[in-house]
Amino acid sequence: MTATPNHLRSVDPQLAGLITAEEARQRDTLKLIASENYVSAAVLEASGTVLTNKYSEGYAGRRYYEGQQVIDQIETLAVDRAKALFGTEHANVQPYSGSPANLAVYLAVAKPGDTVMGMALPMGGHLTHGWSVSATGRWFNAVHYDVGRETGRVDMDEVRDLARRERPTLIFCGGTAIPRVIDFPAFAEIAREVGAVLVADIAHIAGLVAGGAHPSPVGHADIITTTTHKTLRGPRGAMIMAAPEHAKAIDKAVFPGLQGGPHNHTTAGIAVALHEAAQPGFADYAHQIVANARALAEELQARGFDLISGGTDNHLILIDLTSKGVGGKPAAQILDQAGLEANYNTVPYDTRKPFDPSGLRLGTAALTSRGMAEPEMREVARWMDEIVSTLAGDDTEAVEKAVARVHGEVSELTGRFPVPGLD
Numbered sequence: 001m002t003a004t005p006n007h008l009r010s011v012d013p014q015l016a017g018l019i020t021a022e023e024a025r026q027r028d029t030l031k032l033i034a035s036e037n038y039v040s041a042a043v044l045e046a047s048g049t050v051l052t053n054k055y056s057e058g059y060a061g062r063r064y065y066e067g068q069q070v071i072d073q074i075e076t077l078a079v080d081r082a083k084a085l086f087g088t089e090h091a092n093v094q095p096y097s098g099s100p101a102n103l104a105v106y107l108a109v110a111k112p113g114d115t116v117m118g119m120a121l122p123m124g125g126h127l128t129h130g131w132s133v134s135a136t137g138r139w140f141n142a143v144h145y146d147v148g149r150e151t152g153r154v155d156m157d158e159v160r161d162l163a164r165r166e167r168p169t170l171i172f173c174g175g176t177a178i179p180r181v182i183d184f185p186a187f188a189e190i191a192r193e194v195g196a197v198l199v200a201d202i203a204h205i206a207g208l209v210a211g212g213a214h215p216s217p218v219g220h221a222d223i224i225t226t227t228t229h230k231t232l233r234g235p236r237g238a239m240i241m242a243a244p245e246h247a248k249a250i251d252k253a254v255f256p257g258l259q260g261g262p263h264n265h266t267t268a269g270i271a272v273a274l275h276e277a278a279q280p281g282f283a284d285y286a287h288q289i290v291a292n293a294r295a296l297a298e299e300l301q302a303r304g305f306d307l308i309s310g311g312t313d314n315h316l317i318l319i320d321l322t323s324k325g326v327g328g329k330p331a332a333q334i335l336d337q338a339g340l341e342a343n344y345n346t347v348p349y350d351t352r353k354p355f356d357p358s359g360l361r362l363g364t365a366a367l368t369s370r371g372m373a374e375p376e377m378r379e380v381a382r383w384m385d386e387i388v389s390t391l392a393g394d395d396t397e398a399v400e401k402a403v404a405r406v407h408g409e410v411s412e413l414t415g416r417f418p419v420p421g422l423d
């Protein structure tokens, strides 16, 4: 079965063929990339509509183009659903993705050259939290907090000391490789003490927050940014939620500060995803993501894998492969050949380079969307162990055999779990 529509196949068979190939790849692999997911068929449908034909610079009721009778209603629906789901007073659903959303926050509340603070990228932060290669690291005086070398966790005393010393305008909490609960109240207390605006970047955990499987930053963070396509299961996009005093500045920063017309087809997909996340079953889904991550973490640890922070509280697991004698990149590449799709990742205090680091990052949101549960997670750990252990043996023939064997078993499993939006 395929979701590729007939028109596309007749107009552009070459492109249609590529999409069909990607559909097959997504169906036949175990998607363990922590920032990815599968959208529902409804989200997929809403995202591929005539809404892509419409320009609508501005906001509902204040647009620079005519013909907004329907678009205004769609954007308002998405905004209202975001506010209701997360319990915020203001939401902007126009940012094109997470990085533009974060950039809009800088534009709204800081000036170039201001001191800003975030988690260091190699510790699990995000590029846009002031890392040197990002515009945010070039245009602002960025300072960073780490995680403890032994604990793998953020030390709030270190965060407080750094904030007191540097007096940042902005403090970011959240990131891309944080396996533990983010202590929003503690960050808020520090931000208040030093007069900083606290920004919670919940891109990875938005779905867990919506489903009650991770504490909410609402009431603690002044501004909340999130992508919509990770645990939240929406299309690729982003949102900014804010306390009322920042609402106007945020809206002005997104448009006209940084962007032109919003992507209305994406806004529609976001509205559908927010509607789905508001259904009672979504809380079960969010809790199952965490239960799956715990089961996967426990089985990996039982098999001698070294997990940063010793486990997980959310959807994400960060493995340091140093003790297994293989690098993150070759491991990710061979696992992919066996049908287990993950990404290599730096680990805190990594002695290797970012393009060839020591770590592997895993997430359980996508497998949970396919209906997989703890027994499947234990199978995944077993396959990972088989591939990584064989790789460490440095015997090409043995690796090829292990890849073929595991791939066969992975195919048997993926065949039993349909892909949302495809099957």
Ligand code: DSN
Residues within 6 Å of the ligand: 034, 035, 098, 126, 176
């Ligand atoms: N690329 C995202 C992730 O993988 O976490 C962050 O931008």
